[in-house]
Amino acid sequence: xxxxxxxxxxxxxxxxxxxxxxxxxxxxxxxxxxxxxxxxxxxxxxxxxxxxxxxxxxxxxxxxxxxxxxxxxxxxxxxxxxxxxxxxxxxxxxxxxxxxxxxxxxxxxxxxxxxxxxxxxxxxxxxxxxxxxxxxxxxxxxxxxxxxxxxxxxxxxxxxxxxxxxxxxxxxxxxxxxxxxxxxxxxxxxxxxxxxxxxxxxxxxxxxxxxxxxxxxxxxxxxxxxxxxxxxxxxxxxxxxxxxxxxxxxxxxxxxxxxxxxxxxxxxxxxxxxxxxxxxxxxxxxxxxxxxxxxxxxxxxxxxxxxxxxxxxxxxxxxxxxxxxxxxxxxxxxxxxxxxxxxxxxxxxxxxxxxxxxxxxxxxxxxxxxxxxxxxxxxxxxxxxxxxxxxxxxxxxxxxxxxxxxxxxxxxxxxxxx
Ligand SMILES: C[S@@+](CC[C@H](N)C(=O)[O-])C[C@H]1O[C@@H](n2cnc3c(N)ncnc32)[C@H](O)[C@@H]1O
Ligand code: SF4
Ligand code: SF4
Numbered sequence: 001x002x003x004x005x006x007x008x009x010x011x012x013x014x015x016x017x018x019x020x021x022x023x024x025x026x027x028x029x030x031x032x033x034x035x036x037x038x039x040x041x042x043x044x045x046x047x048x049x050x051x052x053x054x055x056x057x058x059x060x061x062x063x064x065x066x067x068x069x070x071x072x073x074x075x076x077x078x079x080x081x082x083x084x085x086x087x088x089x090x091x092x093x094x095x096x097x098x099x100x101x102x103x104x105x106x107x108x109x110x111x112x113x114x115x116x117x118x119x120x121x122x123x124x125x126x127x128x129x130x131x132x133x134x135x136x137x138x139x140x141x142x143x144x145x146x147x148x149x150x151x152x153x154x155x156x157x158x159x160x161x162x163x164x165x166x167x168x169x170x171x172x173x174x175x176x177x178x179x180x181x182x183x184x185x186x187x188x189x190x191x192x193x194x195x196x197x198x199x200x201x202x203x204x205x206x207x208x209x210x211x212x213x214x215x216x217x218x219x220x221x222x223x224x225x226x227x228x229x230x231x232x233x234x235x236x237x238x239x240x241x242x243x244x245x246x247x248x249x250x251x252x253x254x255x256x257x258x259x260x261x262x263x264x265x266x267x268x269x270x271x272x273x274x275x276x277x278x279x280x281x282x283x284x285x286x287x288x289x290x291x292x293x294x295x296x297x298x299x300x301x302x303x304x305x306x307x308x309x310x311x312x313x314x315x316x317x318x319x320x321x322x323x324x325x326x327x328x329x330x331x332x333x334x335x336x337x338x339x340x341x342x343x344x345x346x347x348x349x350x351x352x353x354x355x356x357x358x359x360x361x362x363x364x365x366x367x368x369x370x371x372x373x374x375x376x377x378x379x380x381x382x383x384x385x386x387x388x389x390x391x392x393x394x395x396x397x398x399x400x401x402x403x404x405x406x407x408x409x410x411x412x413x414x415x416x417x418x
Contacts, residue, residue, distance in 0.1 A: 097146025
């Protein structure tokens with residue numbers, strides 16, 4: 001038997017993980033599996049006694065790897081198991097296209113959610129918001145450069161429905177391929193039925209936000225009684241119209257996370273949602289004081305990770321989002337992400353895309369790849385693991401902080417994490 005071609009093994013400080021480049025899934029390996037894979041990759045026939053393994057342990061590991069499609073019939077062939085990580089040579093490679101550009105049309109909002117990273121609400125000033133013409137100029141710059149997705153967001157972007165309608169029509173006049181999304185709390189009931197035909201015509205997706213399976217839970221977070229009823233009714237309306245809806249379901253997962261997640265997932269499916277994620281909010285903006293993240297007491301391995309989202313040959317050097325995502329604020333200020341809100345990169349109304357990505361502040365964040373993150377740089381999962389930097393940084397503001405992921409590659413499994 002030999003190791004299949006698309007299989008790679010990455011060693012961490014104490015353990016190793018396998019990257020299956022066919023399915024783009026990364027999985028933890030146990031010690032027996034590592035020894036067998038390494039022997040095969042050195043061109044040796046692995047035998048239990050040569051690898052200091054018990055016979056039962058050896059065959060169990062082989063059977064498991066065979067079943068997962070990591071091995072194939074044939075003589076062992078010498079080959080490198082190292083993942084093909086591109087060397088950056090210290091040179092910054094400018095992104096030739098953007099995966100995602102967020103357009104924050106306004107800071108204002110009809111709700112005052114307690115966790116809101118953008119600190120939005122009705123009290124926020126609307127002075128200086130970009131006009132339709134200015135937003136059209138902004139999307140033109142990114143369309144000329146190359147962009148895969150625009151998302152209209154805020155605050156509550158439907159407050160600027162005039163901008164959404166004009167700019168979405170403009171984007172479609174230039175490209176049918178760019179994904180367009182509106183991220184809205186969907187509380188604004190009267191306008192939605194009027195807008196639905198345009199959403200269909202321009203193939204626009206909707207993102208929305210839910211905070212529980214009942215009005216009591218949801219409205220406590222949004223600060224508005226009756227908001228759950230309206231949002232849920234509009235989710236149903238959009239799904240009935242065949243529009244793709246994604247829902248972020250935010251909740252306090254610090255206690256009994258598994259039960260709560262399962263209950264909310266079942267409710268979301270019942271509602272008809274196919275695309276949703278049950279997550280805790282991040283400690284950003286008004287969410288800074290909330291500790292909703294699942295607490296991890298003992299060191300445990302993460303489950304299989306899909307890494308289809310990433311250029312894994314760049315994961316060590318470049319941040320998975322900051323190198324080809326941007327957020328544009330209501331007045332044209334450029335931010336790395338909707339949750340990484342420093343505005344030191346510049347102003348999109350005055351700069352070209354090339355100017356923006358050439359700034360030292362853009363590059364500094366773009367370079368926050370896994371090899372630059374504390375402890376993650378020694379983790380075997382580092383080229384597959386998605387890094388949400390604003391969540392990891394938290395209230396401490398330490399740019400290179402390790403996320404509280406429940407795994408520490410430097411410690412024994414089962415060891416206390418706190
Ligand atoms: C800021 S809102 C803007 C769009 C719209 N007003 C809405 O609520 O859907 C975008 C999304 O970010 C989520 N969000 C707000 N604060 C957050 C935080 N601290 N951590 C994670 N997500 C957050 C909201 O729940 C919402 O799903
Ligand atoms: S999360 Fe959305 S709906 Fe809630 S206050 Fe923030 S912008 Fe408004
Ligand atoms: S967050 Fe860091 S330590 Fe945790 S699994 Fe990902 S790369 Fe490893």
